[in-house]
Amino acid sequence: MSRIGVFVCHCGENISRTVDVEKVAAAAARLSGVAYATDYKYMCSDPGQGLLKKAVAEHRLDGIVVAACSPRMHEKTFRNAAKSAGLNPFLCEMANIREHCSWVHEDREEATEKAISIVTMLVERVKKNRKLVPITVPITKRSLVIGGGIAGIQAALDIADAGHEVVLVEREPSIGGHMAQLSETFPTLDCSQCIMTPKMVDVANHPNIRLYTYSEIENVEGYIGNFQVTVRKKARSVDMDKCTGCGVCTAKCPQKKIPNSFDRDLGMRPAIYVPFPQAVPNTPVIDRANCTYFKTGKCGVCQKVCGPGAVDYEQQDELVVEPVGAIVVATGFELYDIGPKPAGSPYEGYGEFGYGTIPDVIDGLTFERLASASGPTGGKIVRPSDGKEPKQVVFIQCVGSRAREKGISYCSKICCMYTAKHTMLYHHKVHDGQAYVFFMDARTPGKNYDEFWRRSIEEEEAVYIRGMVSRLYQKGDKVVVMGSDVLVGVQVEIEADLVVLATAVQARTGADSLAQKLGISYDKYNFYSEAHAKLKPVECATAGIYLAGACQGPKDIPDTVSQASAAAAKVMTLFAKAELEREPIVAKVNERNCVACFYCKKVCPYGAVEEKEIRDRNGNLIRVVAYVNPGVCGGCGTCQATCPSKSVELDGYTDEQVIAMIDAL
């Protein structure tokens, strides 16, 4: 016979206003197996908890039901109280008579009846609760960071500075990401390279960071604390240990007419190249698709001129397995493809803007390269068509963003600010030039952001025109911009020398396939989903994986850096523990009944079900059964609902308990 104690909380008046708490306690006292029942104004308060502890001792209680608020609110509080009274904490349960009863009902009598039913059910459940012990899982205190842009760099440096090893994987030959391409940054106009490159060098020199550039994630296995990550190191064709970064190979390469994607194809690079002078590592890579040696077997100049003999045409891709305990995903974004119809999209593009056919229609990132001191023009703003200085520049915002008809309904968040910055950079370099901006709304929430935007208008003389542009066309050496000014209600035509399109921020191509490798969720735009929009903004729903930067949604640099440091802090919190302690509410397989159909494995959203071989003492295989890895199990109970042979049950929610609860009604 059980000796259960029931404690009914008034929650001030939150519960007692609608529910007759005394009546509930009296009814509970009459239930079989209940040894003690009472009510109290604030059960969660110190005297309330003291009441509970005292009752456990006085009445030799072996189970507790606290009829109060949601377990999400105070389950931990009361389980701790039960524990300090010497009871196994998992023998304490909460009956939610606030959110599920008093807050949603008005009739006092009916609400009281319902509260009694809820308490009765929980009493039946507690009778069948088992004593559980928290599960401990070992933690590999190394972290993987995917992506070497500012988000990945910041997260890696923070974790490494805390004394933990970091494996940083970057797809491109150099770390730096988009931020390395920018000229100056809003709202302070400090040079992007100047604040970025020291961090890149820190990464390269940090004893705790293992850097894999020109590498991609091949496979991810395991679970929080215990991931096994396979990294594909793509063949660089240059031995990183031997290369001194002298630059002779890149200087001597006869193939020099390959558009440099780092410079948005404005400049050219050789087939063996470093993407930009400040690249980290400063080791060249051979672009095999464009290399004469790889195409025809003839040339080999780079190998001949390389003093240390670092050029290796035979190099193959290499797979490396790295054990890590946590993963930070920081894969960043890419820009909307402005052509007539973006590749693979069911939506129309912007054929009417002539991007790709009118040379002086460029996107914002290309303008950054034009304005950058390390760019192909050395920071001189000129037109791609004829190299002349543009005297009238039109900037068009929201190209692809907030355009439901183009399949993107979100705001890209950074364009208002960087366009304002562009008008300033332009005005600083071309004093007699005039910048026009077509905009829908100017969105400038952020510290010193609105002041910055106002400055572009009031001090830098940018003309803002509220309205959209319908068409761009070439007329002589001008680009005619046909737009509307909706505030004045007139159509506007501007003959521009250069047009800059602020294109939408999108998830990376392939973001979905990486998410599938990692087992994390993503939204319809392929941005990665955080566990909770407000309260868990850097965690994934998958334990042990964290998000940083624009892979989760469009973000500017300050927000990206904040999120990266937050993700790093989460990793450090995880690593601060000796072992990972988890709630023992996990599924267990009854191996004698399991028929090895593995339906549970198919439905498990956490990938927690494994196939376990049962062998006799001689090592002969007897049978295979399902096994739930308690370190991975999220305790959702889907396997239990699916199992045709009733062989898997969730502790605390067994079929027996649920049926007993229903029978009690």
Place this chain on the structure above:
Amino acid sequence: MTPAKNILSYSYYPGCSLHASAQEYDVSTKGLFRQLKIGLQEVPDWICCGATPAHNVDELLSLSLCAKNFSLADRVEGDLAVSCAACFSRLKTTQHKLAANDIKRKQVEAAIDGPVSLAKPVKHLLEILAKDYGLDRLKEKVEKPLAGLKVACYYGCLLTRPPEVPELDDSEAPTIMERVIGAAGAETVAWSHRLECCGANFTLSRPGVVLKLSNEILASAKGAGADCIMVACPLCHGNLDIRQKEIEEASGTRYNMPVFYLTQLLALACGVQTSRLGLESNIVSPMGLLREKNLL
């Protein structure tokens, strides 16, 4: 509606203009389709689609006029072929709106005193030629290639817009007219004002607007080196062709730019007798140009 034995056959909704100011569009459409052996059977008793005036004043009236035409069209076999850009737009809009809105659909059913039938696909001639008939087949039928004729294809506002309604081609960067007339051997020019408004119905109420907008279109086509403009809309044709002399006077520019219906040029290329192209109805005479290019 699958045509029997791979022979294309359509029900045909000419619309009011094609029986009045745009007879040459009607004549050349019929001539072209006869030449290509595409069946074309006029919907008996068809009524006006309501055009611009109806939907500006009363949406229910506009939808009901088109719905009535759908029920009339059901009496004839084949998808509904439409020449006029405005009729095409109104009929497609009606299908689009009624398919998505049960309340409007019931109102229209009450107004036309019968069920609304939306099953029959509405197709513009361009779509029939480019997709159903096929450009390769069209090329084979060309007897007199329009070689050396520089054509400015003019879409106007309605043919491709709004994007979710006509579903003819990319709404802001279409190529269907260029592809069709290109199949007939013509050279198409790249120009800026392919989809700009000609002034449309303001031709009656505020002709000054038309003189300005249509002038820009003519100037752009001329500037791009076009010999002529090709249209698929009677109203555009009216503004660019009938008003051309006025535009020339107002702007002080001489254009002498013949404006063809697409079917006139295609029928000419496919060997339809010159006398059956309605060329005599074009106000800016195209005879000189066609003679110059050895196309007559």
